[in-house]
Amino acid sequence: MLGARKKVRIETERLTLRPPAHSDFRAWAALRLESRDFLTPWEPTWAPDHLTRKAFTNRVYWAQRSIANGAALPLFLERRMDGALLGAITLDHIKRGPAQSGITGYWIGEQHARQGYMRETITALVHHAFTVMDLSRIEAGCLPENTASRRLLEQCGYKYEGVAQSYLQINGRWRNHVLYANLRHDRRGKTDVG
Numbered sequence: 001m002l003g004a005r006k007k008v009r010i011e012t013e014r015l016t017l018r019p020p021a022h023s024d025f026r027a028w029a030a031l032r033l034e035s036r037d038f039l040t041p042w043e044p045t046w047a048p049d050h051l052t053r054k055a056f057t058n059r060v061y062w063a064q065r066s067i068a069n070g071a072a073l074p075l076f077l078e079r080r081m082d083g084a085l086l087g088a089i090t091l092d093h094i095k096r097g098p099a100q101s102g103i104t105g106y107w108i109g110e111q112h113a114r115q116g117y118m119r120e121t122i123t124a125l126v127h128h129a130f131t132v133m134d135l136s137r138i139e140a141g142c143l144p145e146n147t148a149s150r151r152l153l154e155q156c157g158y159k160y161e162g163v164a165q166s167y168l169q170i171n172g173r174w175r176n177h178v179l180y181a182n183l184r185h186d187r188r189g190k191t192d193v194g
Helices: 022-034 036-042 053-069 117-131 147-155
Strands: 015-018 073-079 085-095 101-108 137-142 159-170 173-183
Touching: 015 117, 022 036, 022 053, 022 085, 053 073, 073 117, 085 117, 101 117, 117 137, 117 147, 137 147, 137 159, 147 173
Parallel strands: 101 137
Antiparallel strands: 015 073, 073 085, 085 101, 137 173, 159 173
16 A cells, blocks of 8 residues: 555564664664764764754654655664664665665664674564565675674675775765675576586
């Protein structure tokens, strides 16, 4: 039905992936603030109003519109055990027609890093994108020196495809990114017999 709000909820072993809500503001702002030094080397420069309620409200409205029109799927990671907000992942730049693709971006609070939460999240989102959304290709990029993110993408089935020069502004500078892709029907490296 055109214009209907899509309720998106993805359950994993330990997490619920769901769109952001206005009531998440305090938990989100606190997690971003306490993880600032951990996150800023890998992210675009934060706007002066980044942690304000108004900016967060705009994020929530953007998320609702993006989900409704199929342009993006922004989700928060909520630990089911205690309801704690751990981070976020977005499947963005969703293309339909002959492309059937999207781009993943993600972050996790410093205190929750290296505990397998993001691997669980990416695996679930990729499965959802391929089986529910019928996408064929999911891309991701990260800074070449971000070995943790590169290893994570490879563990989740993404394969290295190359380098994009001056791909994104990160922490105030245009930076090269290594590009990865996860394909629904990946035949790379396989022979006709395999």
